[in-house]
Amino acid sequence: MTKFTDHLWEQALPIYEKIKQHPFNQELKEGTLPLEKFKYYIYQDSLYLADFARALAMTGTKAGNSHELLDFLEFAQNAILVERALHLGYFKEYEIEFDSGKGLGCFAYTNYLLATSAFESYEVSVAALLPCFWIYKKVGDYIYADQTTPNPYQNWINAYAGEDFARSVQKALDICDQLAASASEQTRNKMTEAYIKATEMEYLFWEGAYRLAISC
Numbered sequence: 467m468t469k470f471t472d473h474l475w476e477q478a479l480p481i482y483e484k485i486k487q488h489p490f491n492q493e494l495k496e497g498t499l500p501l502e503k504f505k506y507y508i509y510q511d512s513l514y515l516a517d518f519a520r521a522l523a524m525t526g527t528k529a530g531n532s533h534e535l536l537d538f539l540e541f542a543q544n545a546i547l548v549e550r551a552l553h554l555g556y557f558k559e560y561e562i563e564f565d566s567g568k569g570l571g572c573f574a575y576t577n578y579l580l581a582t583s584a585f586e587s588y589e590v591s592v593a594a595l596l597p598c599f600w601i602y603k604k605v606g607d608y609i610y611a612d613q614t615t616p617n618p619y620q621n622w623i624n625a626y627a628g629e630d631f632a633r634s635v636q637k638a639l640d641i642c643d644q645l646a647a648s649a650s651e652q653t654r655n656k657m658t659e660a661y662i663k664a665t666e667m668e669y670l671f672w673e674g675a676y677r678l679a680i681s682c
């Protein structure tokens with residue numbers, strides 16, 4: 467039987483293909499991404515993760531049982547820990563001291579996730595949060611399998627190729643499938659819409675980093 471998440475994957479496949487081919491990810495894979503772009507991305511990602519953790523925790527409060535509440539609180543905790551590791555590691559290593567604030571790509575994505583987790587149903591919030599896990603898993607596996615070594619961005623590439631991360635992604639997928647199985651068609655449509663929107667935002671986040679900001 468096809469799962470709801472199979473349907474989601476198919477719906478957003480063209481965006482995923484664009485994400486894979488994006489120069490940021492191609493150059494990251496080849497190790498040729500200019501350091502300035504990587505530094506800007508890491509800085510934006512640290513801002514992203516702080517709000518993403520809030521959106522995860524808020525979504526957890528809507529869960530129908532304490533197992534899923536705990537799952538979301540653990541996801542939120544991990545996002546904060548990743549953010550701290552970024553600060554302790556990359557911020558120090560590269561002397562990152564940006565003070566430009568959130569770029570519009572990051573701003574749009576975090577505000578979308580915060581608004582969705584605050585005002586939409588549990589089902590729709592879960593679907594909106596899913597690309598963060600799943601797209602990173604897919605892009606991470608793609609880059610890991612085909613990277614040029616040695617690669618200056620090896621640590622970052624490894625972070626999304628590990629077993630622990632794979633387990634988190636599977637948990638998020640299973641929760642989404644379970645919710646969709648007992649949701650109305652109208653809710654499933656809203657879930658699909660949220661999933662596609664968040665996938666588009668993942669694309670914009672990389673685009674913003676590659677251009678060192680998207681601006682008017």
Ligand SMILES: Cc1ncc(C[n+]2csc(CCO)c2C)c(N)n1
Nearest residue numbers: 511514541542544545598599602671
């Ligand atoms: C823009 C952007 N999107 C997704 C991730 C990946 N990610 C960040 S935290 C987390 C799960 C925490 O439990 C995952 C999968 C990222 N780093 N930056």
